[in-house]
Amino acid sequence: MKTKFLNFVMPMAVVALGLAGAISTNAMNENGKEVAPVMGWKHVSEINPCEAVQECSNNGNFDCTAPDGEQLYAKPISTCLTPLKRNVQ
Incomplete structure (x- = not known):
């Protein structure tokens, strides 16, 4: 049993x-x-629409910007359309 x-x-x-x-x-x-860092791209010109600048944490409430103050974007295909964020200002 x-x-x-x-x-x-x-x-x-x-x-x-x-x-x-x-x-x-x-x-x-x-x-x-933890969110993996995402490469931030900025708009450059019509010929070369995106240029890699720096990595963004892509979480938080502050815009991820280049050293010159421009907004950085994610690059899904060939255009940079999705704005990135960061957790520190």
Whole structure:
């Protein structure tokens, strides 16, 4: 009787422990979520529409700007349309 009970309960306990570990790990990752830096591009000219300037953290409330004060953008394909942000001014 003990063997049948252990053969039934032990796998369920192992699965429950694994699920609890996975959920707690996921919760820790979301609380300290770090965003990878994104290369900031600025508009230059019609011939060369975008030029790489510096990396932006792309989180926060401040505009990510070049040293000359121009707004920096993300470069999805060939044009720079998405403005980037940073967490420090």
